[in-house]
Amino acid sequence: MGSCSAERAYRGQGSCRRRWSSVAAKPLSRVRLLVDRATEFYTRLGWRQDVTPPGSGVVQFTPPGSNASIHFGADLTTAAPGSAQGYLIVSDIEVARDQLVAAGIAVSVFHRGTDGPADGPDPDRRSYFSLAAFSDPDGNAWLLQEVTTRLPGRIDTAITSFGSARDLATALRRAAAAHGRHEERTGEEDPNWPDWYAEYMAAEQSGAELPT
Numbered sequence: 001m002g003s004c005s006a007e008r009a010y011r012g013q014g015s016c017r018r019r020w021s022s023v024a025a026k027p028l029s030r031v032r033l034l035v036d037r038a039t040e041f042y043t044r045l046g047w048r049q050d051v052t053p054p055g056s057g058v059v060q061f062t063p064p065g066s067n068a069s070i071h072f073g074a075d076l077t078t079a080a081p082g083s084a085q086g087y088l089i090v091s092d093i094e095v096a097r098d099q100l101v102a103a104g105i106a107v108s109v110f111h112r113g114t115d116g117p118a119d120g121p122d123p124d125r126r127s128y129f130s131l132a133a134f135s136d137p138d139g140n141a142w143l144l145q146e147v148t149t150r151l152p153g154r155i156d157t158a159i160t161s162f163g164s165a166r167d168l169a170t171a172l173r174r175a176a177a178a179h180g181r182h183e184e185r186t187g188e189e190d191p192n193w194p195d196w197y198a199e200y201m202a203a204e205q206s207g208a209e210l211p212t
Contacts, residue, residue: 034138035059035072038136041137042061045063045100045105047061050062050069056073058072058076059072064163064164065167066163081140082138084141085142086140086143087142087143088143088144089144089146089147090144090147091147091171092146092170093121093130093132093144093146094121095166096144096146097132100132100134108134109131110130110133125148127146127147127150128145128147128151130146131145131146148170148174149205150205150206160201160205172201175196175204176197178200179193179200182196
């Protein structure tokens with residue numbers, strides 16, 4: 001079975017038989033040597049290698065800020081190598097691409113255009129529209145999606161959280177830019193800007209109406 005490309009599948013040029021969720025077994029070809037190769041790859045991505053039971057033969061990695069993990073090793077799955085596809089949400093698709101390139105990983109960035117997928121990030125950087133695709137050495141594919149404002153009902157509105165310092169900093173910059181426009185409209189300096197930032201960031205993440 002050939003490798004499963006996230007971008008090819010999204011563009012309708014291929015198919016992927018598996019979807020990862022929570023903890024998922026990653027299909028590998030030829031076991032030990034390739035387990036080591038996969039371990040090196042996901043270490044290079046900057047993912048955390050989790051402690052697993054001694055002698056289990058299981059290797060587990062967790063992406064930064066994620067509650068979900070992947071694991072791989074010998075005899076964990078009957079799925080064909082290269083048949084898995086995983087999805088990750090990022091707050092800045094260009095930052096994510098630059099980090100992958102710096103790690104020596106080939107990645108393509110595209111967006112949902114009016115006539116279908118088009119190269120590069122969404123020109124207006126709309127939430128959910130910009131994507132990036134890359135694959136591990138076995139051909140298992142990853143699709144990244146830039147999400148800055150959640151659609152209603154997609155997240156617990158009582159909780160505002162960020163998976164990393166980078167995600168928090170990016171959200172603060174968006175809030176600062178929006179607050180600057182708010183002060184331009186009101187024509188005066190806002191001494192309660194911390195409250196405005198907090199309200200904006202919570203609303204943006206939950207999908208509620210943004211303050212203006």
